[in-house]
Amino acid sequence: MSWERTAIHPLDLGIVLAYLAGMVAVGYLVAGRIRRFADFFVAGRALTTPILICTLVSSYYGLDALFGDSGDAAREGVVVWFTYGRPYTLALLVTALFLARRFERTGFLTISDVLAATYGRSTQVAGAVASFLYALPILAIMGLAGLGQVMFGLPLWAGAVIGSLLSVAYVTMGGFWADALTDTVQFTIMCVSLAVALPLILDGVGGFAGIHQTVGAGFFSPVGTAPPLYTVAYALTAASVLVEPLFYQRIFAARDRRAVRNAFLWGLLIWAAYDWATTAVGMAGAALMTTGVLAADLPRDQVLLRVVALYLPVGLSGLFLGGVLATAMSTIDSYLLLAAGNLVYDIYRPLRRPDADDATLIRYARVSLVISAAVCVLIGLYFERIKEAWNFMATILTSTLLVPMGVAVLAPGRRPPLAGALASWGGLAAVAVFFLIMHVGGTPYAELETRRLTVAGVEVLREYALFFALPVSALGWVAGAILGKRA
Amino acid sequence: MTVWDVMTWLAIAVLGPGALIIFVAFLRDLARPAASEHPTDEDARTLTRR
Numbered sequence: 001m002s003w004e005r006t007a008i009h010p011l012d013l014g015i016v017l018a019y020l021a022g023m024v025a026v027g028y029l030v031a032g033r034i035r036r037f038a039d040f041f042v043a044g045r046a047l048t049t050p051i052l053i054c055t056l057v058s059s060y061y062g063l064d065a066l067f068g069d070s071g072d073a074a075r076e077g078v079v080v081w082f083t084y085g086r087p088y089t090l091a092l093l094v095t096a097l098f099l100a101r102r103f104e105r106t107g108f109l110t111i112s113d114v115l116a117a118t119y120g121r122s123t124q125v126a127g128a129v130a131s132f133l134y135a136l137p138i139l140a141i142m143g144l145a146g147l148g149q150v151m152f153g154l155p156l157w158a159g160a161v162i163g164s165l166l167s168v169a170y171v172t173m174g175g176f177w178a179d180a181l182t183d184t185v186q187f188t189i190m191c192v193s194l195a196v197a198l199p200l201i202l203d204g205v206g207g208f209a210g211i212h213q214t215v216g217a218g219f220f221s222p223v224g225t226a227p228p229l230y231t232v233a234y235a236l237t238a239a240s241v242l243v244e245p246l247f248y249q250r251i252f253a254a255r256d257r258r259a260v261r262n263a264f265l266w267g268l269l270i271w272a273a274y275d276w277a278t279t280a281v282g283m284a285g286a287a288l289m290t291t292g293v294l295a296a297d298l299p300r301d302q303v304l305l306r307v308v309a310l311y312l313p314v315g316l317s318g319l320f321l322g323g324v325l326a327t328a329m330s331t332i333d334s335y336l337l338l339a340a341g342n343l344v345y346d347i348y349r350p351l352r353r354p355d356a357d358d359a360t361l362i363r364y365a366r367v368s369l370v371i372s373a374a375v376c377v378l379i380g381l382y383f384e385r386i387k388e389a390w391n392f393m394a395t396i397l398t399s400t401l402l403v404p405m406g407v408a409v410l411a412p413g414r415r416p417p418l419a420g421a422l423a424s425w426g427g428l429a430a431v432a433v434f435f436l437i438m439h440v441g442g443t444p445y446a447e448l449e450t451r452r453l454t455v456a457g458v459e460v461l462r463e464y465a466l467f468f469a470l471p472v473s474a475l476g477w478v479a480g481a482i483l484g485k486r487a
Numbered sequence: 488m489t490v491w492d493v494m495t496w497l498a499i500a501v502l503g504p505g506a507l508i509i510f511v512a513f514l515r516d517l518a519r520p521a522a523s524e525h526p527t528d529e530d531a532r533t534l535t536r537r
Contacts, residue, residue, distance in 0.1 A: 048516045049512075050512040050513035050515075050516055051513050051516065053509050054509065054510070054513060078491075184510060184513050187506065187509075187510070188506050188507065188509075188510045191501075191502040191503070191505075191506035192502065192503055192507065194502055195498075195499045195502035195503035196503070198495065198498070198499055198502075199495075202495065207492070208489055208491040208492060208495075220491075266509070269505075270501055270502070270505065270506070272498075272501075273497065273498035273499075273505075274498075276494050276497075276498040277499075277502060280491075280498075
């Protein structure tokens with residue numbers, strides 16, 4: 001993947017640098033508030049609705065939403081908003097109305113705490129491993145690396161390293177307090193910059209009438225033209241919302257259940273608006289590619305940045321680049337904190353140091369933040385396409401956690417440890433085997449930029465992993481429950 | 488005005504003024520006295536040490 005460099009006005013650069021300095025300053029200022037691990041990881045459980053809205057929206061929506069969704073819209077049109085996006089709204093509504101109430105005042109810190117209370121240590125660790133792999137902010141790192149190339153002409157690896165270090169700096173100092181406080185600024189910049197850019201861009205391409213005239217009616221079909229199973233596979237990744245570690249961390253960090261429920265309901269609205277804005281910009285990009293204003297072979301993930309460069313004046317470009325940086329960094333800091341929590345609180349503590357005190361956990365979590373950042377830079381340079389990586393990570397999380405967490409949420413209480421272990425480790429192993437087979441035996445499918453394998457006359461795409469892994473996980477739970485009771 | 492235009496203006500309203508209103512609400516919360524600690528942190532430790 002290579003991103004073409006765009007010239008940046010000194011004023012725009014100044015805005016971006018001021019933003020970066022502000023983020024690090026916040027981390028330094030709140031570092032003094034951190035005394036216990038609960039302060040470091042869930043901000044002392046004191047978050048109210050407005051700050052929860054900001055941290056939910058800005059953390060969950062990273063560059064995969066900004067670059068990935070606009071890139072997909074440039075290829076497929078409004079189907080991205082309707083068919084790929086709205087199943088997430090449904091899953092988020094369930095989260096808002098049900099999960100927030102279920103976990104009020106339970107005292108949990110992570111999703112693995114829930115698994116530990118239900119199944120014991122083996123499932124707790126499986127959940128932590130899946131959560132760690134999922135939480136690694138590979139997508140945002142990839143986008144940030146591309147941004148470094150566009151803005152400063154940096155090699156991809158250098159952009160990834162510098163961007164990660166900046167994101168880690170303030171979270172290492174101030175933990176979740178620094179994360180949530182910086183998220184409020186990042187949320188505002190990422191939303192407002194998109195709101196300002198959208199009418200200018202649409203005006204530049206002659207509005208939706210101009211897009212319709214250029215790219216045709218097919219772009220305006222809510223169900224799209226991809227194979228139905230491929231579309232269903234993507235819609236199914238919305239189930240990952242129900243086991244999203246970032247959401248659980250914020251549920252546990254809320255002052256009360258009303259605060260988090262209201263935050264999710266407001267978030268639904270903002271996520272839907274953000275989705276539509278990126279979809280519209282992507283479609284404008286498609287029109288520009290069709291008319292030759294942009295190169296027809298421009299990589300889809302770069303469409304949004306190229307469109308912005310065409311239509312935003314100096315100053316607003318700087319605001320928008322600040323918004324892109326904010327989008328990336330709010331995701332990187334939040335997920336790195338989660339990954340560090342998984343390593344230290346969910347894996348190291350129960351397996352090696354059950355009696356570790358708060359100071360030790362905080363110290364190790366800070367080291368783990370840096371380790372997690374290094375791991376995800378290495379993995380991030382391997383994947384070439386943003387949606388490809390998102391599908392991979394969401395599949396790992398969902399196949400490992402959906403079944404055991406579903407039981408833990410719907411029917412609280414102790415369950416046979418073997419049921420949780422077989423469901424979680426079985427789901428994780430099934431995904432690993434599926435992706436290995438697709439990697440070794442599959443062939444490239446250029447039109448959908450994926451891999452495919454024909455088995456007994458049936459075409460299997462890489463995106464179908466959940467169709468295979470979820471039944472394995474469910475069977476594992478049933479088998480473990482039966483065998484566990486006999487034992 | 489098409490349905491796509493209406494969706495676009497709604498999105499702009501939510502992302503622009505809507506986001507600013509939420510940020511102002513956050514600043515008002517920030518100006519209030521600090522929140523008390525959640526009382527059940529120890530419960531989680533007990534649960535996960537089984």
